[in-house]
Amino acid sequence: MSDNLRVYRAIKAALHQLYPTEPKGDFARHLTTLSMLITGMVQSQKSQLPAIARKVPDGNRPPSRLKRLVRWIRNDRITPEAFFLPFAQALLGSLPSPVCLVVDSSDVGDGCCVWMISVIYQKRALPLVWTVKKIQKGHTSDEDHLALFQAVKAILPEGRRVIVLGDGEFDGVPVQTALSEWGFDYVLRTAKNRWLYEEGEAFHFHEVSPGEGEITWVENVGFTKEAFGPVLAVAIWPSGKEEIVYLISNMELPGETCYWYRKRFRIETFFSDQKSRGFHLHQSHLSDPKRVSRLMIGTCLAYLWIVFLGVVAKREGWQGKLHLRSRSDWSLFRLGLALLDELLNQSLELPVFLSPPPSQLKKCVL
Numbered sequence: 001m002s003d004n005l006r007v008y009r010a011i012k013a014a015l016h017q018l019y020p021t022e023p024k025g026d027f028a029r030h031l032t033t034l035s036m037l038i039t040g041m042v043q044s045q046k047s048q049l050p051a052i053a054r055k056v057p058d059g060n061r062p063p064s065r066l067k068r069l070v071r072w073i074r075n076d077r078i079t080p081e082a083f084f085l086p087f088a089q090a091l092l093g094s095l096p097s098p099v100c101l102v103v104d105s106s107d108v109g110d111g112c113c114v115w116m117i118s119v120i121y122q123k124r125a126l127p128l129v130w131t132v133k134k135i136q137k138g139h140t141s142d143e144d145h146l147a148l149f150q151a152v153k154a155i156l157p158e159g160r161r162v163i164v165l166g167d168g169e170f171d172g173v174p175v176q177t178a179l180s181e182w183g184f185d186y187v188l189r190t191a192k193n194r195w196l197y198e199e200g201e202a203f204h205f206h207e208v209s210p211g212e213g214e215i216t217w218v219e220n221v222g223f224t225k226e227a228f229g230p231v232l233a234v235a236i237w238p239s240g241k242e243e244i245v246y247l248i249s250n251m252e253l254p255g256e257t258c259y260w261y262r263k264r265f266r267i268e269t270f271f272s273d274q275k276s277r278g279f280h281l282h283q284s285h286l287s288d289p290k291r292v293s294r295l296m297i298g299t300c301l302a303y304l305w306i307v308f309l310g311v312v313a314k315r316e317g318w319q320g321k322l323h324l325r326s327r328s329d330w331s332l333f334r335l336g337l338a339l340l341d342e343l344l345n346q347s348l349e350l351p352v353f354l355s356p357p358p359s360q361l362k363k364c365v366l
Helices: 003-016 026-043 047-055 064-076 086-092 142-153 173-179 255-274 289-315 332-345
Strands: 099-108 112-119 123-134 162-166 185-190 195-198 201-204 213-221 228-236 244-247
Touching: 003 026, 003 228, 003 289, 003 332, 026 047, 026 064, 047 064, 086 123, 086 289, 099 123, 099 142, 099 255, 112 142, 112 255, 112 289, 123 142, 123 255, 123 289, 142 173, 162 255, 162 289, 173 185, 173 228, 185 255, 213 255, 228 255, 244 255, 255 289, 289 332
Parallel strands: 099 162, 162 185
Antiparallel strands: 099 112, 112 123, 185 244, 195 201, 195 213, 213 228, 228 244
16 A cells, blocks of 8 residues: 555545544545645645645546646635634644634735634644735734634633734734633734823833843833723843834733743744745645635645644654654654654554544554
């Protein structure tokens, strides 16, 4: 049995595992094509459909496989809500409180930008919901941001503490208002020229800037000319850095605010894994935002599986077998890719989960 076929069967089993009954009809066919798409991405580490089609083990010639993938990408009935959200919801359900969400944007495809909310898991950002637009990075509205947060709120388990982290693009008052009303904690980066109000006196954020290596803050201030709040304003000048970071939060303690904000940068590793270190999403040559979004169903599911394999590598003691024992800096994504290669090379079992594994690891012999 070829490696491509073994990977395809493992992925197909993983996609089917969330459904209590066997999918049928068009939905089953769409799942099968999605399995092919993910297989081609994992095996080629590319997002270009011709490269993916060459790794699909369905017995047809590459042009036929390519046509099937193209039809799937162009099908308006294929949506992240139908084909990714069930896995995102299962993922959130498996994580303990607090749930740390990170929102950010990145260029994808040909002239498109994705806005994504991810959840932090073991120093990695795992994708949950996203929207893709034919627009430059950083140019979208508070309404668009709110729609994204509402989408993730709908799949969050009840009773969990939620912490939202984001950069200055997401510091709008409508977003902060909604997050506060939902009971979410947040830490958002903002600009130094933003207005703050304390006891009716207005001043710019940069007027409370710290020295290098220091932190300054102002409690119970109003934010922007709307005087939204009260909120906590924190300014940090990390040692050795040229830039001061300005944060706005509804948390009470400056130290807690800084602790959580440091986790925001983990979404940068996700985008790197989707691009240069992983599936080269930025080279897909797709320019239609809906088609880019459908392609991302495949890249995000592929990413979840590879990260899961990285978790397996750590839990099952594979690290010393996959690289030098003196090395301990491999990410879960890199560990997952290495473990997949080793399992295929040794004709060993392929784990089939697409979310963090329970203590009793379920496997599928292929």
